[in-house]
Amino acid sequence: MLGWEFPPFKSGGLGVHCYELTRAFASKGVEVDFYMPRTEFEMKGTTPKLIQVMPVYFGPYTAREAYGVDFMGRVMQYNMHCAEQVAKNHREKHYDLIHNHDWLTAKAGILAKQKIHRPHVMTVHSTEYDRSSLGPNQQILAIESEGVHAADRVITVSHMMKRQLTDKFGADCSRIRVVYNGVDPDKFKKKWDVKKYSKEKVVLFLGRMAEQKGPVQFLQAARKVLSVMKNVRFVMAGGGDMLPYLINYSIELGISDRVTFLGYIPESQLQDAYAKSDVYVLPSVSEPFGITALEAMSSGTPIILSKTSGVSEITTHCLKVDFWDVDKMAEYIIALLRYRVLNHTMGKYEVEDARRFSWGKAADETLKVYEELV
Amino acid sequence: MPSVCFYFQVHQPIRMRRFSIFEDNRGDPYKLYFNEKLNREVFEKVARKCYLPTNSIMLDLIHKFDGRFRISYSITGVFLDQCQEFNPKVLDSFEDLAKTGCVDFLDETYYHSLCSMFADKTEFKEQVALHTKALRSFFKCKPVVFRNTEALFTNEIAKLVEDMGYKGMVMEGFERILGWRSSNYLYSVKGCSSIKTFLRNYRLSDDVAYRFSARWWSEYPLTSEKYAAWLSRCEGPLVNIFMDYETFGEHQWEDTGIFEFLKKMPEEILKYENLDFKTPSELVALDPVGEIDVPTPLSWADIERDASAWLGNEMQRTCFRMLEGLEPMVRDAKDDKLIRIWRLLQNSDQLYYLCTKSWADGDVHKYFSPFDTPYDGFINFMNILQDLKNMLKNKVKLQEGKR
Known part of the structure; x- marks a missing residue:
């Protein structure tokens, strides 16, 4: 699983989702390697296994335009490193499936698929349209669109999101599945x-x-x-x-x-x-x-x-x-x-x-999407 | 030999409007509280789909069988009000039915209210008196059988009704009360001396009212022949088939074949020598075969058959207690318009919309509700009650100032 943030390093729903989902997977016997940017702390012995690729120094929402930081460049670099790491680890791990979250790791998902020839699932938690107030960043939109079209299955967190993908990106509705978030x-x-x-x-x-x-x-x-x-x-x-x-x-x-x-x-x-x-x-x-x-x-x-x-x-x-x-x-x-x-x-x-919305249920539904592919 | 006793409930609530505390709330409170446009639309729609066509079929059947087909109605006062306001033709068609002499009417509270549950029974008696007066003026009749709102029944209410001079009262024929006994007999009531109860045969009633078009039902499709055969196999002197009149054409749409079913039914029933049609007024002379005891409220609604559809949650009870608590102020204000508004708010439907029961019955509540959620309904109801209370306070203060 290719991610960006993971508790305690998080700033939004994406981090919570990855954390709870992988935890629920673990209890169902699904093994997950979670790729994320390197943080100040080395975290060991966690479930899932965290693989910290390289430091990026900023979150997805903060300091995007900060002076002196080449945000997009940094993100792309991270994605490339991620994909390489996946390919390297695949030789002994034999991954069944690649799952990435949002545009931040979409490229890594696409590249990894090209390298290891395994199905690719992308979860869209939000799009650039939801995040930007002054007008969406065209570069990011392009990556989102690419990811949504390239992935074998796209998971959205609501029907509203699904509609947005079909309306704004012309995504193929038959490949999109809705899996709602949960709560403990x-x-x-x-x-x-x-x-x-x-x-x-x-x-x-x-x-x-x-x-x-x-x-x-x-x-x-x-x-x-x-x-x-x-x-x-x-x-x-x-x-x-x-x-x-x-x-x-x-x-x-x-x-x-x-x-x-x-x-x-x-x-x-x-x-x-x-x-x-x-x-x-x-x-x-x-x-x-x-x-x-x-x-x-x-x-x-x-x-x-x-x-x-x-x-x-x-x-x-x-x-x-x-x-x-x-x-x-x-x-x-x-x-x-x-x-x-x-x-x-x-x-x-x-x-x-x-109580109707547990992470266990979200995990089950995500697994169902996996099963369509492997 | 069982007599088939048909009774139909005819009612349309006067629904509330979305009332905002931020709008200019001076002016006619009736217009501020109630959604006249919606009420008119619903009334016109149901008149077209149900009341007018069904009344015309009933009239034809009565003429066709020359007095052998007999039915009865309970029509609320608020329904009669809406007839006069929105579509007098509906009222005319009921008057035509009354003139045949084959149609019986039951009494109830004018405002389809739960005021029988108020501690003080004055309001209940007044509302029943209003209803009796309306029936006398429109249909020239004086009912001897009473039906309380939503068939709400307790020993205490029965005693009250008996004291008001009624000989019979309608209730749900539910196992919780009956035990092994059959609903096809009249019973006396614990603590009362003479009043007899008409128990709804809910299985045979709901076969038409709810299951008629249910494809999951093993007996689907229900034909008049089959239904008449079931009736003929009933033991006891009477079978009470009670339902909402809106079953015909509104709850069961025309394309389900409900009207064809109705048109053929009397003929099929009269084919059986052991069956005939009688009205509650005729049947009330039968002797009771036992005594029933209803210490806690029994109604014909939802699977629980108690008062929980209207008073099941704390929000509903809060509104109800507030309504009840307003009574002294309403009477002190001596303003006919405000009394009427207070009474329209007592309509049990207003509380029904606040029901939070989430199992199968919840769907029925949702279907009838003009609100998105019970919470929405509660907020609107409470805001209106608060507004009415403030208005009453000012009114009473003003009068005290004058004195």
Whole structure:
């Protein structure tokens, strides 16, 4: 498996997906070598076996345009090294299949297939259209398109993503399979088991501060809520390019004393963030899946999802809004804060609902895709 | 010899509108709370698909069999209101049926409400009285048999109904209550002196109402001949076939052959010497064969046959308690328009939309609901109830100021 990030070195859903999927594979007796960029730490004795190829110094979302770093060059180099390593290891390992994730390792997948003549599966977690606000990077689009057309099977994390691939890249729909992300429900503390020390109600946003994630809409809804309710705190967790702008925007809206920007929060604080919130909002303009929604559900925290999120295809116990419908978003937030019985009933059913989406199931479905090829 | 007793429930709710707390909420609260456009559309659609064609078939059958084909209806007040507002032809066709003398009517709450579960029974009595008055004025009849909303039944409600002068009451013929006994007899009720119960034969009723077009059903397709044969094999003095009237043409679409089934059925049934048709008013004279005891609510809905379709989760109970709690304020406000709004909100369908039961029955709830999720329904209902409460508060305050 060709990847980019792996916990604890991760910045998004891709890392979580690779980690949980390979762990589930291990319990099903599927052996995985996971290729990833070299990190500061040598990790040994892990499952899966991590093969660290070369250092890249940056994540997929951060510092892309940073001065002095030839981002694309570095990525391509990594891909080439990866493919070579795969070919070398294949001589003794005899891999059955190559599986790569997203455009970052698409080239490696294609090259490795050429070298070792094994089927190639590519999982698309997001496309350049989902990640860029100002206009997609043409180079990246080209790689994504190449990968999607070259792979023997493409896995997407939602039907929404599948449609995007067929619409925008003209991908062959018959080779695309949808495998939803999962969640480990027992990993998360339940809202009702966590003591809150403040009477303030908390509304949570958790994600990269980027246009596609809808932080602007979140702040606009916050202002609406605050026009009728006091004593509500809006917490925004996550880093990203837009952070300075958003801080300014909250001042402009006159609600800066009610908004807390936490920046990037480590895994260790994630559970508390969900469990201590009264509402979780995923207002994304474009969200291929949205694992955080499943995590909030597992915590029993009621969720409001934008209809343009992959996760909203599969959840029933939630409230769904159009990302631009700030009034309705605000109305839902108010209702969830005001009506305790609603908050509690939804939370209770969500915890049950989240159990339907296990990583074991995602692994089984991924294996089914493998079986079509080997 | 069993008499076939047909009773059809005729009802359409007045559905709520999506009410936003951010819009200008001054003005006529009726227009703000209820979705007139949707209500009109649904009514017109069902009138076209079900009420008008079915009534015309029933009228033909009654004439054809010259008094031997007899049926009964329970029509809610809100349905009659919508007839007058949206399509008076529907009301005319029911009046034509009433004039034949072969059609019986049952009483119920005017607003298809669950107010029989209120601690204070004043509202229940008033709503029943309103319904009786409406039936007298439209159909010139005075029912002697009562059917509570969704066949909701307890010993206590039966006693109340008995005290109001009714001789019979409809309920679900469910094993939980009946045990080994048959639903094809009349029974008396524990704690009551004279009222008798008509128990729905749910198997034979649902064979038509639910399974008629079910291809998975081993008896599919159901023909009038087959159905009449089943009826003729029943023991007991009566078989109660109770269902929603919308079964004809709406729940079972015309292309399932439901109308052909209906047209042929009386003839097939009357071929059997041991079968005839009678109405609840005629059958209520039969002697009860035993006593039934219903200490907790029994209804005809969902697999549980209890009140959980409307009061099963905490959201539903919260709305219901809030509705009940508004009663003193509504009465103090002395505003007919607000009383009517409060009563329209009592319509059991409004609570039905908030049901979260997720097994097979959940599908039925979803089919009928104008909301995406029960949560959506709850938010809308609560926002409207809050708004109504504020309005009532202001009204009462204003009146106190005047005094």
